[in-house]
Amino acid sequence: MAATGVLYVVATPIGNMSDISARAREILATASAVAAEDTRHSGRLLRELGLERPLVSLHEHNERTRAAELVARLQRGESIALVSDAGTPLVSDPGFLLVAAAVAAGIVVTPVPGPNAAIAALSASGLPCDRFCFEGFLPARAAARRRRLAELAAEPRTLVLYEAPHRIAECLADLAAACGGGRRACVAREITKRFETFYRGTLEELAARAKTDADLARGESVVLVEGAPAAEPGAAGLDATLSVLLRHLPPSAAAAAAAALTGVRRADAYARALALTRDTPPEAT
Numbered sequence: 001m002a003a004t005g006v007l008y009v010v011a012t013p014i015g016n017m018s019d020i021s022a023r024a025r026e027i028l029a030t031a032s033a034v035a036a037e038d039t040r041h042s043g044r045l046l047r048e049l050g051l052e053r054p055l056v057s058l059h060e061h062n063e064r065t066r067a068a069e070l071v072a073r074l075q076r077g078e079s080i081a082l083v084s085d086a087g088t089p090l091v092s093d094p095g096f097l098l099v100a101a102a103v104a105a106g107i108v109v110t111p112v113p114g115p116n117a118a119i120a121a122l123s124a125s126g127l128p129c130d131r132f133c134f135e136g137f138l139p140a141r142a143a144a145r146r147r148r149l150a151e152l153a154a155e156p157r158t159l160v161l162y163e164a165p166h167r168i169a170e171c172l173a174d175l176a177a178a179c180g181g182g183r184r185a186c187v188a189r190e191i192t193k194r195f196e197t198f199y200r201g202t203l204e205e206l207a208a209r210a211k212t213d214a215d216l217a218r219g220e221s222v223v224l225v226e227g228a229p230a231a232e233p234g235a236a237g238l239d240a241t242l243s244v245l246l247r248h249l250p251p252s253a254a255a256a257a258a259a260a261l262t263g264v265r266r267a268d269a270y271a272r273a274l275a276l277t278r279d280t281p282p283e284a285t
Contacts, residue, residue, distance in 0.1 A: 005032065005074040007102045008081045009095065011088040011114030015193035017048060024112050025049055032078035035070060037085050037094050045083075058082070059094050067098040074107045081112075088116045092136040092162055118160050121188035121222035125158075126200055128226065132158040138171065145171070149178035150248035154241070154261055159225040165217045169210035175225060176203040177247060184226040190219040238264050242273050251277055 008027045013019040028034060029051050035058040036042035043055055058066050070080055084093035102109050122129045133155050139145045152159060163171045168187070175185070181204030190196045199206055199216060203225065210216050241261055245254035255270035262269070 003077055004107055005077050005079040007070075007074055007099065007107055007109045008079065008112050009089050009099065009109065010081045010083050010112040011116065012042075012045060012083050012086060014086045014115045014117050014120070014191055015196075019115050019192060020049065021112070021114050024114055025051075027081050027112050028053065028083075030079070031081035032073070033070075033080055035066075035080055035082045035095075035098065037083070037089075041085050042083055053081075058098060063094050063097045067101045070098055071101050071105050071107065074102060075105065086115070086117075088114065091116060091118065091134075115192070117162070117188075117191055117220070117222050120191050121186070121198075121224060122158065122160055124198060125186040125188065125224045127158045127184060127186060127224050129158060131156075131227075132160050133227075134160045137162045137164075140167065142170065142174070146174050146178065146248060149174055150245070153178045153244050154228045154257075156227040156230070158227050161223040161225075163221050163223050165219060165221065168217050168221055168223070169207070171223060172203060172207040172210050175223070176207045178244065179203060179225060179228070180244060181207070183228075186224045187216060188222045188224070189216065191222065193219070195219070238262050238269060238272055239276065242269070242276055246273060246276060 008031065010024050010027055012024065028046065028049065031053060033054045033056050034042060034046070035056050037059050039055040039057050046053060056066070056070070058070070074080060082089050082095050082098060084095065087093070089095040090099065099109055118134055122132060135152065138148055138161060161171070181202060183203050185201065185203045185206055187199040187206055197215065199209065201209070238258060241258045242254055245257050249257065251273040252270060255266060255273040258264065258273070259266040259269040
């Protein structure tokens with residue numbers, strides 16, 4: 001029985017072509033085929049590297065059926081290099097179904113490490129990076145995005161997000177509303193490219209800048225937000241927690257969440273939530 005092939009998960013540059021590793025180039029040069037998110041984009045990459053290999057598309061619309069085809073090729077002894085448009089495949093990119101199918105079939109899957117936008121941004125952000133929470137892309141619709149941010153507001157680890165240029169201003173405004181405008185944050189855009197820029201400040205400052213600085217909304221961005229501070233004991237900590245939760249939840253749900261976060265009795269948290277609701281003037285319409 002012939003030996004099965006190997007599925008290589010190959011990281012490629014996120015902007016600067018000099019970031020391609022010697023091993024990645026070797027794998028791309030010798031693979032039986034390259035499975036690419038966009039064959040036109042990856043074709044340009046191969047040409048820049050002076051390589052010519054067969055390309056097969058693998059994206060969110062065809063991955064389920066294409067995975068079965070590629071696993072069959074791997075079982076026949078072919079080697080496949082999986083790439084995305086930029087960075088490390090599977091991280092907010094296609095490839096999971098293929099890797100899962102290969103693992104289930106007993107195929108050897110091996111990573112070829114390299115560039116990753118989230119890790120690159122985190123390393124230079126100035127925010128704590130010993131522990132972090134990668135959320136990827138938030139929901140595109142405003143209501144769903146705000147609900148998700150309400151769930152993430154109390155996350156104690158540094159939060160790492162991807163965001164599209166046309167939604168960056170809305171994303172920063174929603175983050176400021178959910179997490180508090182004073183939370184430290186960073187927007188990293190065009191990482192490793194000519195116009196690489198790191199915007200650092202509070203969420204309030206960055207949300208305001210996004211309204212006036214057109215450059216901030218150019219190119220793909222990584223948004224990083226420092227983790228929520230540890231819950232303060234007593235009424236002050238409860239009030240701070242409830243003030244965030246009540247922006248997005250009714251008093252009963254906010255009280256239940258605040259009680260779990262602060263250790264205060266649920267009945268006490270509910271009473272305080274009602275008091276804060278009465279004391280907070282309605283927003284102008």
